[in-house]
Amino acid sequence: MIVESRGERSEGLYDVAVIGGGVVGCAVARRFTLEGARVVLLEKAPDILAGASKGNSAILHTGFDAPEGSLELACMQAGYTEYRAIHESLNLPLLTTGAIVAAWNEHDEAELDAIVARAHANGVDNVRRIDRAEVLAREPQLNPAVRGGVLVPDEHVIDPWSAPLAYLTQAMANGAEVRRDCEVTGGAFDGAAWQLDTSRGRIAAAQVINCAGLYGDVVEQRLLGEAHMQIRPRKGQFVVFDKAAAALVDHILLPVPQPRTKGVVVTRTAYGNVLVGPTAEEQDDREHARVDHDTLEALIAAGAERLPALADMPVTAVYAGLRPATEDKEYRIRHEPARHWLTLGGVRSTGLTAALGIAAHAYALYREYVEHQPLASPVTPWVPNIAEHRPRDWQAAGYGEIVCHCELVTRREIEAALASSLPPGDIGGLKRRTRACMGRCQGFYCGARVAQIAGDALATPLSTGAAHEH
Template identity: 65%
Template sequence: MTKPFPNQTDAYDVVVIGGGVVGCAMVRRFTLEGARVLLLEKSPDILSGASKGNSAILHTGFDAPTASLELQCMKDGYREYLDIRSKMSLPLLETGAMVVAWNEADLHKLQGIVQQAHDNGVADVSLIDRQQVHALEPYLALNALGAARVPGEFLIDPWSAPLGYLLQALMHGAEVKFNTQVDGGRFDGQIWSLETTAGMIRGKTIINCAGLFGDVLEQKLLGQSSFSIHPRKGQFVVFDKAAARYLTNIILPVPNERTKGIVLTRTVYGNLLVGPTAEEQQDRIHAGLDSEVLQQLVDAAVERIPQLEGMPVTATYAALRPASDKKEYRVGRVEGKNWMTVGGIRSTGLTAALGIAKHVFSLYQEHHVPLPATSLQWPALPNLAEHLPRDYQRPGYGEIICHCEMVTLREIENALASALPPGDLGGLKRRTRACMGRCQGFYCGARVAELSAGHLAIPLATGVCHESH
């Protein structure tokens, strides 16, 4: 039997735990559908876990498991992003992609990749031969033997999108608590009482979007978890902006059973990115860098694009993906507990986030009658993409704070004064790209520290942040 949202003022309709890209999309969906929603994030800012490091590709789902939940969510997320991006001023770089065969064994696999894409409803994927590959990408090494061309794979800003999702939710009444860790809780059959570092918080339904700690959260609150997280580290190398001239399409490898492999791609910020690796580890917090592995990435990039030989590396970074014990999304409702599990969301989560939120709401809707907003407000996100007009090109920007990334005083001041200001240095960087260029904050760090003084939960120190694209 369905029932409308109760009007109890001391209990939220929905509490989302985890402020990554999926959590931000979840808060948006449920808020716009009329629920009273609270987001809990243990860090000082959103995107502080697995979501802060990815390859920023908007995927078509051409190579996702056919008929899987992952494919459904990717296609739904892809469509919704394209539908709302102009309303939020979110960038899109229409590059296309090629799954390139570098040896005869991989060449024989391309037809299967094209067939799977067609089975997945991505009908514009096609085989192209060696000559066509080099006509499209003249700087690729001559041992590129052929490719599956995927015109619909695009690049986006991986940080402004979830920021926009959450900003829109806040505009419609959602709430967020940072620096709030869930330590325990109990369910009385109707209401959850969560024990957190910010005190007791009551909610009728809990949505677990805790990423790398999703199974730990369920063990803590439910006594058991239906899945286990096995952190997978990905290391990345970011070449200088001058390298981007040598590539147009996203260059994907022929995948294997374990990983989609190393990608070569431009970024919307004007760099060229190579990665990620796929390294299993136990540590869920620290993603260390390995100089030998990073050199292997550089060598692999040079092998594929010889003109990258000697090209300066702007930055390196590593991130953890919340891989689970099964190669599939672990999404569902825990019966009788008012609990939704959203686990095992790996590299496709950026694309699928809006679709995952849509799917989870459909499960929730079976038990509740939504009261959606009659009209929507839309936040306008500042543009950080190099192929679109930047703030420094408009008068009145004040001064250039970060010359590597051409970040203006106005951009930093606007970020610090926004409805969702950064909680730490990483958040400020993701909102503005200050300190994320060639010098990694060597020249602008002191000025950024001066401007952000008193604004950040963790004040800017003299460290270097490896979160650059």
């Protein structure tokens, strides 16, 4: 059991209970706390980011290709703006890359003008069409078969794990509470407040905000008696190429989007690798996102088709994530003021960018009937940097020991994560906070040492074998 609070936790009624510790839940907890609400975040897993938020392409989107006039566009652009405004104060990285939507055939090429027109309609005015010569001048390693493209200068790469960690860490530093291993199993609204039944006892809150992601419809069914949406998990498989591949590409390479998916992306990561993916595969299982050999081979081939030199680069890791798609493409917002209920659902691949904007939208709905006094001088904590393009802990004196040589993770970093205000609850959480066991050897050499340092500090005990899980 893990309970986090600032100071002594008093019993009583919370203003807001946020269900779900993904990126949207973390952003919502931060926004409502900074606005003065007494917040508790409930996460059923041992650690945050255990569901859809743990696997994505980590792009900070401008919204250039989002549906015109949509809530998704508004939240993406608000989230983009807020991330740019706060990332330095929270010590969050921004890898400035820009993006190119590349056309590989006549059909793609015919769509480029429409992509530019939509971007301009969405207020992203610096997007422009570029010819084949400029595409290749910007990306000399690209397959010369490219026919042209669209330049999107302000699309960038961020760290997908440190951002939500920072949002929730700031919420906690300003009074929010977090309960992990805390599944909401039922509850009732008495006209004034919710009494939530959880696996760790009853919790009372005036307002419930459902940010349960892949289980958003299940939470609605349990608490409201019916769900307004049906989650249809969409799996995305990814291939991660070795760090040497980062020299092959500067921009995020985007495909011309299809009606159902944005398609396969080739991009650098904040950790110094090159990522190819995702796929878009429907499945019923909400828990397990398995990779398969044929699909991974197809992704490797797709990456090499765009960047031929990738064919000679080793693959460091493979993984898959699930997106909480629904029967509609739009965000699924259910706001019921009379029942003090708000669902923020159906948030798919744009959630990392949009989370801060979704949180601001949620508070705007909430303040129509409840308003708190915003914090006058909120605490703004830093989170440790794990991005490759910024100074790392091993470069500072006194780090003690390099534990993970592939990712240059120090013992000091691991110990700091374990002693932090929001310590990892399992090996996945420790990896996401430090990058330990995530390099070329995938924990083969450092796993035992990581387990030794962690000891019994994790709520879910770490075995040497667990350190090798992908």
